[in-house]
Amino acid sequence: MRGSPFRHPRLGLLPLLALAVAGCETGRADEALETRALDQVTLQAAEEIVAFVGVDVLPMDADRALEDQTVIVVDDRIAIVGPAGSVEVPAEATVIEGEGRWLVPGLGEMHAHVGGSDEAVERTLFLYLSQGITTARGMLGQPQHLEIRDRLESGELLGPRLFTSGPSLNGNSIPDADSAARAVRHQTELGYDFMKIHPGLSREEYDAIAATGAETGLTWAGHVPADVGLARALEVQQASIDHLDQYMESVVEDGTDVSVSLFFGLNLAGSVDEAKIAEVAAATAAAGVWNVPTQSLIENMASTETGEEMSAWPSMRYVPPVQVEGWKNQKNGFLEDANYSAEGAAEAVDVRRRIIKALNDAGAGILLGSDAPQVFQVPGFSIQHELELMVASGLTPYEALRAGTYNVALYFDALDDFGTVEEGKSADLVLVEDDPRADIAHMANRAGVMIRGRWLSAAEIGERLDAIAASFER
Numbered sequence: 001m002r003g004s005p006f007r008h009p010r011l012g013l014l015p016l017l018a019l020a021v022a023g024c025e026t027g028r029a030d031e032a033l034e035t036r037a038l039d040q041v042t043l044q045a046a047e048e049i050v051a052f053v054g055v056d057v058l059p060m061d062a063d064r065a066l067e068d069q070t071v072i073v074v075d076d077r078i079a080i081v082g083p084a085g086s087v088e089v090p091a092e093a094t095v096i097e098g099e100g101r102w103l104v105p106g107l108g109e110m111h112a113h114v115g116g117s118d119e120a121v122e123r124t125l126f127l128y129l130s131q132g133i134t135t136a137r138g139m140l141g142q143p144q145h146l147e148i149r150d151r152l153e154s155g156e157l158l159g160p161r162l163f164t165s166g167p168s169l170n171g172n173s174i175p176d177a178d179s180a181a182r183a184v185r186h187q188t189e190l191g192y193d194f195m196k197i198h199p200g201l202s203r204e205e206y207d208a209i210a211a212t213g214a215e216t217g218l219t220w221a222g223h224v225p226a227d228v229g230l231a232r233a234l235e236v237q238q239a240s241i242d243h244l245d246q247y248m249e250s251v252v253e254d255g256t257d258v259s260v261s262l263f264f265g266l267n268l269a270g271s272v273d274e275a276k277i278a279e280v281a282a283a284t285a286a287a288g289v290w291n292v293p294t295q296s297l298i299e300n301m302a303s304t305e306t307g308e309e310m311s312a313w314p315s316m317r318y319v320p321p322v323q324v325e326g327w328k329n330q331k332n333g334f335l336e337d338a339n340y341s342a343e344g345a346a347e348a349v350d351v352r353r354r355i356i357k358a359l360n361d362a363g364a365g366i367l368l369g370s371d372a373p374q375v376f377q378v379p380g381f382s383i384q385h386e387l388e389l390m391v392a393s394g395l396t397p398y399e400a401l402r403a404g405t406y407n408v409a410l411y412f413d414a415l416d417d418f419g420t421v422e423e424g425k426s427a428d429l430v431l432v433e434d435d436p437r438a439d440i441a442h443m444a445n446r447a448g449v450m451i452r453g454r455w456l457s458a459a460e461i462g463e464r465l466d467a468i469a470a471s472f473e474r
Contacts, residue, residue: 033086038072038079043090046074050455051089052431055098057081059421060105060405063398065435071103073427076453081423096455101447102435104401105421106134106160106428108408109383110292111242111369114138114145114162121148123468124379125159127318128372130461131380132443134428134451135408135418137369138164139196139222139242146191155452161428163412165221166192169209171200177208184212194239197222203232210236226261230280234287240367240411242292247355248348251276262339263301269348277351281358290411292369293356295393296385300331300376302345307331315381317469319373327375357394366390367411368404384444397440427453 038049050073057066059081070087072080080087089095109128114136115121128136136159138145145164151157166187167173174180180201187195195213197206197220206228213220219239224230230246241247248265249258256271284291300310307328310316316324334340360366368390370382383404390400409419418426429450434442448457 033083035088036080036082036086037088038074038090042074042079043092046092048453049074049090049093050096050427050450050453051093052096052098052103052429053089054084055101055103055431056435057421058102058104058401058435058437060402061420061422063437065102065437069098069103071098071421071429073429073450073453076427078421078423078425078427078429081421094455096431096448098431100433102432102442103421104430104432104436104443105405105419106430106449106451107132107383107404107443108135108137108368109133109160109370109372109379110137110240110367110404110408110411111139111294111371112136112379113140113371113373114148114164115373116142116144122157122159123318124373125152125157126464127379127381127468128160129158129380129449129451129456130465131383132430132446132449133380133383134160134430134449136160136162138162139371140168141165141192141196142167143190149193155454158451158454160451161418163193165194165196166190168196168198169201169220170198171202171225174201174205174209177204180205180208181212184209184216184218188216188218192218194218195220197225197238199223199225201225201228203227206232207236210238231283234283234289237287238289240290240292242369243294243298243371244291244352244355247280248272248351250280251351251355260339262337263334264298266298266302266345266348267339267341269344269351272351277355277358278362281355281362281364284359285362285364288365290365290367290407291356291359292367293352293390294369294371294386295352295356295389296382297371297374297377298352299349299389301334302349304335304342305331306335310376313376315378316376317472318381318465319378320472323373330375353389353393356390360395360399365407365411366395366399366403367407368400384441387440387443391440397437400440401436401443 052071055069057069068084070084115124141164149162149164152159152162209220221240222242224233224241224246230250243264248268252268252271253273311324311328370377370386372379372382387400391397406419409415418428427450431447432442433445436442
């Protein structure tokens with residue numbers, strides 16, 4: 001699998017936090033460890049110091065744990081990671097008890113939507129953050145998202161770091177190949193991080209996007225238009241394919257009519273050629289193309305639960321009632337579609353899970369994303385469901401967690417900045433009560449979240465969530 005499709009222009013190569021410390025390497029099990037401490041220059045310059053004491057750490061650079069560690073955060077950076085007995089906790093530090101708890105990198109939501117109005121944007125961003133998401137890839141950009149991205153980066157706005165696409169490139173917004181090329185150049189000039197592809201593009205228009213994107217350095221991600229097909233998207237190395245778009249159509253038996261495809265091929269599972277699953281997975285890995293399966297979205301739609309039943313989920317209290325009502329009608333309409341059958345949808349879910357497992361086994365990159373807020377996908381909350389479905393698809397809890405941590409930074413070519421718990425990295429952290437490698441459900445049992453050094457305890461998060469819910473009460 002190749003590395004990232006691009007280096008983010010605003011991140012660049014960030015220098016590690018320079019610290020004068022004494023002692024040996026982080027994690028060394030040696031009774032003779034010398035004490036490590038922040039130097040006086042760092043102490044005097046620091047605006048805030050936080051110490052996680054006695055915590056077990058999942059650095060996520062490999063499947064390993066560092067037990068009984070003290071992690072010192074200075075302002076927005078991780079300054080020291082070392083055995084608890086070897087790290088001096090500054091008197092000025094805010095101490096967070098870590099005994100019995102686990103510290104992991106913040107998660108990524110790689111198929112996020114941000115919203116339009118200021119109120120909706122602030123609410124959505126906090127919902128992501130409340131559930132441990134510290135990086136979001138906005139998949140339906142607009143000009144105001146460039147400003148939101150900058151406000152998040154400066155700390156003026158509370159929420160995950162944001163990578164944003166430009167406005168959608170689709171069959172309605174792009175009338176011809178020349179328009180496609182112009183749109184790519186325009187979005188590059190405006191400073192968007194990548195382009196979002198939607199259905200409806202012709203092969204000629206898509207190829208113009210790919211060629212111009214290669215010239216300008218702006219990558220493209222999202223759907224695979226039917227006229228383009230999976231093979232071409234792999235050939236030109238689309239940065240990511242979301243929803244496993246066109247994968248079901250690519251693994252059916254030769255001659256299968258795919259002209260009527262219900263919600264990413266949920267009606268095609270009865271025609272699957274099992275041998276093609278491994279072939280497509282190997283081709284994806286060879287192309288170096290990443291996938292964001294958004295399996296939770298598909299399984300929500302495929303299930304036999306009615307809109308009324310799903311509207312009663314506890315997380316719906318954080319969504320405007322008018323939006324929940326719209327989702328309810330969407331789901332009920334889907335269940336009533338003539339092409340829907342409960343048996344066929346269940347079979348398709350199983351096929352998709354096998355595709356996810358095959359991609360992972362082949363070494364193709366998988367990224368965590370849920371397409372929130374879409375039908376019953378509540379921002380932040382849906383990513384926990386996505387983690388659980390990655391495990392249900394055959395990934396280990398560690399592999400599922402890596403899809404939302406290390407892999408996210410690798411995709412953005414930003415491993416020097418975030419994605420692991422290491423000295424010098426951005427202090428984007430989640431403190432959970434139990435080891436998520438034992439059970440991925442432990443990721444939902446959080447003691448708090450840290451975003452760029454700002455600590456939000458579970459109590460503070462709960463208060464803010466209650467306020468959001470209260471704002472919708474009649």
